[in-house]
Amino acid sequence: MYTIAGLAQPDTLEEAYRILLHRRTNAILGGCAYLRLGRRKIGTAIDLSKLSLNYIIETEARVEIGAMATLREIETHPALRSLYDGMLTKAVGNIIGVQFRNVATVGGSVFSRYGFSDLITALLALDSEVELYKQGWLALTDFLARPFERDILVRISIKKDGRRAAYHSLRNSASDYPLLNVAVSRHDDAWRIAVGARPNVAVLAPQAAAQLAAGAGSPEGIAAVARAAASELTFGSNMRASASYRQAMCQVLVKRAVLEVLSCR
Amino acid sequence: MQIECVINDQKTVLEANAGELLADTLRARGLLSVRKGCDTACCGLCTVWIDGKPTLSCAVPVFRAQGKHITTIEGVSEEAAAFARLLAAEGAEQCGFCSPGFIMTVLAMKRELKNPTEADIVHYLTGNLCRCTGYMGQMRAVKKYLGVAS
Numbered sequence A: 001m002y003t004i005a006g007l008a009q010p011d012t013l014e015e016a017y018r019i020l021l022h023r024r025t026n027a028i029l030g031g032c033a034y035l036r037l038g039r040r041k042i043g044t045a046i047d048l049s050k051l052s053l054n055y056i057i058e059t060e061a062r063v064e065i066g067a068m069a070t071l072r073e074i075e076t077h078p079a080l081r082s083l084y085d086g087m088l089t090k091a092v093g094n095i096i097g098v099q100f101r102n103v104a105t106v107g108g109s110v111f112s113r114y115g116f117s118d119l120i121t122a123l124l125a126l127d128s129e130v131e132l133y134k135q136g137w138l139a140l141t142d143f144l145a146r147p148f149e150r151d152i153l154v155r156i157s158i159k160k161d162g163r164r165a166a167y168h169s170l171r172n173s174a175s176d177y178p179l180l181n182v183a184v185s186r187h188d189d190a191w192r193i194a195v196g197a198r199p200n201v202a203v204l205a206p207q208a209a210a211q212l213a214a215g216a217g218s219p220e221g222i223a224a225v226a227r228a229a230a231s232e233l234t235f236g237s238n239m240r241a242s243a244s245y246r247q248a249m250c251q252v253l254v255k256r257a258v259l260e261v262l263s264c265r
Numbered sequence B: 001m002q003i004e005c006v007i008n009d010q011k012t013v014l015e016a017n018a019g020e021l022l023a024d025t026l027r028a029r030g031l032l033s034v035r036k037g038c039d040t041a042c043c044g045l046c047t048v049w050i051d052g053k054p055t056l057s058c059a060v061p062v063f064r065a066q067g068k069h070i071t072t073i074e075g076v077s078e079e080a081a082a083f084a085r086l087l088a089a090e091g092a093e094q095c096g097f098c099s100p101g102f103i104m105t106v107l108a109m110k111r112e113l114k115n116p117t118e119a120d121i122v123h124y125l126t127g128n129l130c131r132c133t134g135y136m137g138q139m140r141a142v143k144k145y146l147g148v149a150s
């Protein structure tokens, strides 16, 4: 369990960021669910509750999700049930339980770049962007590739570009961490295949996606795409699964997700 | 620090440290139905409602209760008793330690879902673990309670 010496509830992001940089032990609070697992001694805990970051807004062109929106709010948002073929609803739906998802936030989930993250894998396939207070707008791909820098995740933005999508994860038991997760999306002929919980954080499989763009729609073609994804990515072992099991399952999940996207009309 | 909130329909001012968890503050106030069954935010025993939503009180820092309505099983005792009778009739409980959190989730589900399927029910209740039973009795009781038993 973490400890908190003092609490700040700033009225602006500028103030929150200033406090964050003021001392190394200061920290932003999301839903505090993951913080609870550690033993951090937090100097000033920075609560973002006054910054109105708890929103999911759908405009003509985009979906914007504020950092303090909860995973359950993503899951139950009416528009997100149909947009992207309900991929986000499905991606967060296996994380512990309803009561947990009413607590855990989008900001805490994405900023922390957890390897096992279901949400990051889904967002990566959707070509999402993240807004950080200091670093500004970044493609999620770039954010994940950057070295860690103290900052505040403000919101996430996803284009409404008619993209079709599918999400699959594999767990040893319901509500456990995933041992692999795969998200696939298609926008016209451009495909994105994201694989996470390898156990490292999600990355794209560009070569496999390029094969799909070139029209690998036959059963043999899709099997080749799945093999390509499993061989261009790296996998590791941990207590949930070995690297070779993950690699084998990557083929299965990629194939399922691609077939599902191809069947979306 | 002082936190003003409404607990089981009563306006309350809580005195707590900034880092205190809602579950601990509620227990310290004598709401002993609120139990903690794990250290990892994954058992659901500590479920209370915040503004009507089932929430893990072991994960929420108490200062987040400011201005909110908190409901524990003590605040919905009649409804809880009605469901508990169904649970008992199905022989679903053994030690009963998991029951308050489980019942709070079931009552929240009844408000949130219309005519749920078995899969919907399992999905909603996945976050409530029970160490003693095999969940079958609970499922029978829940279906009867929601009026979806076949």
Ligand SMILES: Cc1cc2nc3c(=O)[nH]c(=O)nc-3n(C[C@H](O)[C@H](O)[C@H](O)COP(=O)(O)OP(=O)(O)OC[C@H]3O[C@@H](n4cnc5c(N)ncnc54)[C@H](O)[C@@H]3O)c2cc1C
Pocket: A027, A028, A029, A030, A031, A032, A033, A034, A035, A036, A037, A067, A071, A094, A095, A096, A103, A104, A105, A106, A107, A108, A109, A110, A111, A112, A114, A116, A117, A118, A119, A151, A152, A153, A154, A175, A176, A177, A178, B040, B041, B042
């Ligand atoms: C037991 C358990 C099981 C889990 N299982 C899964 C799973 O199966 N799949 C999955 O995808 N996820 C899983 N998670 C992770 C979970 O979904 C959340 O991602 C996690 O709890 C972090 O969200 P939070 O709001 O609780 O963040 P917190 O615990 O509050 O914060 C986590 C970190 O992020 C920082 N932070 C928070 N918000 C911001 C922000 N806006 N800007 C910058 N930094 C910020 C904090 O300082 C802290 O370092 C699990 C977590 C737990 C505790």
Ligand code: FES
Pocket: B035, B036, B037, B038, B039, B040, B041, B042, B043, B044, B045, B046, B047, B056, B057, B058, B059
């Ligand atoms: S005590 Fe286990 S989830 Fe809260």
Ligand code: FES
Pocket: B092, B093, B094, B095, B096, B097, B098, B099, B129, B130, B131, B132, B133
């Ligand atoms: S009856 Fe004992 S833990 Fe559920």
